Amino acid sequence: MIALDGIRKLHLDPVQPPVFDGISLRIAEGETCGLCGPGASGKSLLLKIICGLVRPEHGTVEVAGRDLGLASPDELRSIQSRIGYLFQNNALFDSMTVQENVAFPLRQRLRLGQEALDEQQILARVSESLRGVGLATHAAKMPSQLSGGQRKRVALARAVVARPPLLIYDEPTAGLDPVTTAKIYDLLGTEQKLTKSTTLIVSSDIDALRRFSDRMLMVYRGRLCYDGPSADMDESASPVVRQFVRGELEGPL
Amino acid sequence: MTRALLTLGMVVLSLCREVGGMALLGFYTFVNLLRGRFDAKELVRNLYKMGVVSVPIVSLTALFTGGTMVIQSGIFVQRFQAYGLLGWGTGYAVLREVGPILIGLMFSGRVGANNAADLGSMVVTEQVDGLRALAIEPIPYLIVPRVLAMMLAMFCLLVLGDAVAIGGGMLFGKLLLGVDYASFYASFVDAIKLWDVTVGLLKGTFFALMIALTSCHYGLSVKGGAVGVGQSVNDAVVAAALLIMVSDDIWTMVLR
Ligand SMILES: Nc1ncnc2c1ncn2[C@@H]1O[C@H](COP(=O)(O)OP(=O)(O)OP(=O)(O)O)[C@@H](O)[C@H]1O
Ligand SMILES: [Mg+2]
Numbered sequence: 001m002i003a004l005d006g007i008r009k010l011h012l013d014p015v016q017p018p019v020f021d022g023i024s025l026r027i028a029e030g031e032t033c034g035l036c037g038p039g040a041s042g043k044s045l046l047l048k049i050i051c052g053l054v055r056p057e058h059g060t061v062e063v064a065g066r067d068l069g070l071a072s073p074d075e076l077r078s079i080q081s082r083i084g085y086l087f088q089n090n091a092l093f094d095s096m097t098v099q100e101n102v103a104f105p106l107r108q109r110l111r112l113g114q115e116a117l118d119e120q121q122i123l124a125r126v127s128e129s130l131r132g133v134g135l136a137t138h139a140a141k142m143p144s145q146l147s148g149g150q151r152k153r154v155a156l157a158r159a160v161v162a163r164p165p166l167l168i169y170d171e172p173t174a175g176l177d178p179v180t181t182a183k184i185y186d187l188l189g190t191e192q193k194l195t196k197s198t199t200l201i202v203s204s205d206i207d208a209l210r211r212f213s214d215r216m217l218m219v220y221r222g223r224l225c226y227d228g229p230s231a232d233m234d235e236s237a238s239p240v241v242r243q244f245v246r247g248e249l250e251g252p253l
Numbered sequence: 254m255t256r257a258l259l260t261l262g263m264v265v266l267s268l269c270r271e272v273g274g275m276a277l278l279g280f281y282t283f284v285n286l287l288r289g290r291f292d293a294k295e296l297v298r299n300l301y302k303m304g305v306v307s308v309p310i311v312s313l314t315a316l317f318t319g320g321t322m323v324i325q326s327g328i329f330v331q332r333f334q335a336y337g338l339l340g341w342g343t344g345y346a347v348l349r350e351v352g353p354i355l356i357g358l359m360f361s362g363r364v365g366a367n368n369a370a371d372l373g374s375m376v377v378t379e380q381v382d383g384l385r386a387l388a389i390e391p392i393p394y395l396i397v398p399r400v401l402a403m404m405l406a407m408f409c410l411l412v413l414g415d416a417v418a419i420g421g422g423m424l425f426g427k428l429l430l431g432v433d434y435a436s437f438y439a440s441f442v443d444a445i446k447l448w449d450v451t452v453g454l455l456k457g458t459f460f461a462l463m464i465a466l467t468s469c470h471y472g473l474s475v476k477g478g479a480v481g482v483g484q485s486v487n488d489a490v491v492a493a494a495l496l497i498m499v500s501d502d503i504w505t506m507v508l509r
Binding site for chain 2: 012048051053076077078080081083085087088089090091092093094095104105108112
């Protein structure tokens with residue numbers, strides 16, 4: 001589903017070392033992958049590269065068998081419309097109500113001719129999605145009237161509403177209490193079973209992330225320093241990875 | 254010496270970057286507009302937010318602008334007993350110069366600043382990325398409607414503002430100088446040509462384009478969170494004021 005080859009991306013600030021210096025990875029269809037790494041290691045940036053929002057200076061990005069660097073604008077659009085993306089900052093549109101926000105991807109797919117839904121069906125899908133995140137009664141509110149956690153859940157509802165084959169979540173549980181976090185992961189799991197979608201999750205909550213995903217990736221200093229089963233992370237040969245998962249003060253990090 | 258040169262170089266470079274960025278934005282906006290690629294719903298929403306809501310503040314500005322012109326020229330009008338020239342003087346100054354500039358600056362402070370902050374916070378909270386991830390291009394969806402709305406709103410506000418300013422001139426002329434409405438009106442209609450109105454409207458609409466491009470450019474290039482948004486709003490307002498002043502001189506020379 002996703003194939004990255006030799007990704008190199010320079011930092012915005014020219015005096016800094018490149019954010020990515022040769023990242024290659026492959027994620028198969030239906031796989032669930034967790035991506036972790038220290039702050040500002042480029043996790044969000046990597047997700048944006050996969051989604052075609054940022055172009056790397058070197059290397060190729062393939063999504064659903066198409067090279068994003070070579071795709072025409074139309075092709076890029078059709079690939080992007082098959083990705084559900086939960087942004088770290090939620091990216092809810094301020095000028096729209098919760099309901100309009102969640103309906104937006106569906107309306108957009110309708111406009112691009114990728115979905116044949118009537119207004120009734122759209123509204124049904126939206127309220128189903130909002131019920132899933134427990135916010136059915138907040139449909140008419142504006143995003144600015146919601147709490148941080150509620151906003152995150154609306155953004156989640158919006159990411160999954162079109163049932164895309166590739167789901168990208170950037171910090172889906174940041175700033176949420178443990179129970180809501182568990183609920184969110186439960187929700188992600190249900191969604192995953194339902195749609196068999198490929199899922200890529202970035203989270204700082206390593207334990208929850210490892211419980212949820214079979215495979216873990218870790219970026220550090222521009223490279224992938226771990227790519228393997230979640231269970232083997234503790235016993236990794238790399239001291240960086242071991243220190244990171246155990247949260248120890250002493251070590252190379 | 255090298256430090257000074259370095260600073261100068263940096264200033265020139267950043268100036269080129271900002272001006273170039275604005276020109277490019279203007280070009281893309283124009284191309285998309287010509288192809289009719291823009292979001293009509295956004296246009297209507299922005300027309301309301303930028304135009305309708307600005308009516309009270311623009312009217313107030315215009316009313317007192319007309320008053321100021323009368324008070325200023327009042328000294329001479331009284332000294333030379335030139336009551337018949339009040340309408341002409343006020344009309345000429347308001348329609349051609351003072352109206353477009355003052356309303357332009359007011360518009361920049363209210364609408365331009367708001368627009369830069371709005372776009373800036375959309376960038377910071379990844380809403381612009383969110384649009385692009387849903388295969389919506391930011392220029393036709395966000396920028397063209399805003400530029401168009403600002404120009405249209407400014408045009409209408411100027412027509413309104415001109416009328417209110419002239420009315421204000423009449424009112425203040427009567428109250429302060431005892432010039433009756435009929436003679437003010439007669440001297441206004443006699444001396445003011447349609448061209449004077451057109452010049453003012455052209456200028457003002459051009460100012461709106463400048464305000465739109467600066468605020469959109471600075472809004473979209475926000476970096477560094479909420480602090481960055483504030484900085485961008487600041488830069489946008491300053492740049493717009495500068496561009497208004499400079500382009501006003503050029504227009505005044507070109508359109509005599
Ligand atoms: N478009 C870009 N091009 C080049 N560098 C970028 C770009 N966007 C962000 N960066 C830089 O990349 C670095 C990593 O940013 P990123 O937001 O991906 O970190 P992160 O791993 O998601 O951090 P956090 O855990 O805090 O969310 C930052 O230093 C940032 O300045
Ligand atoms: Mg991040």
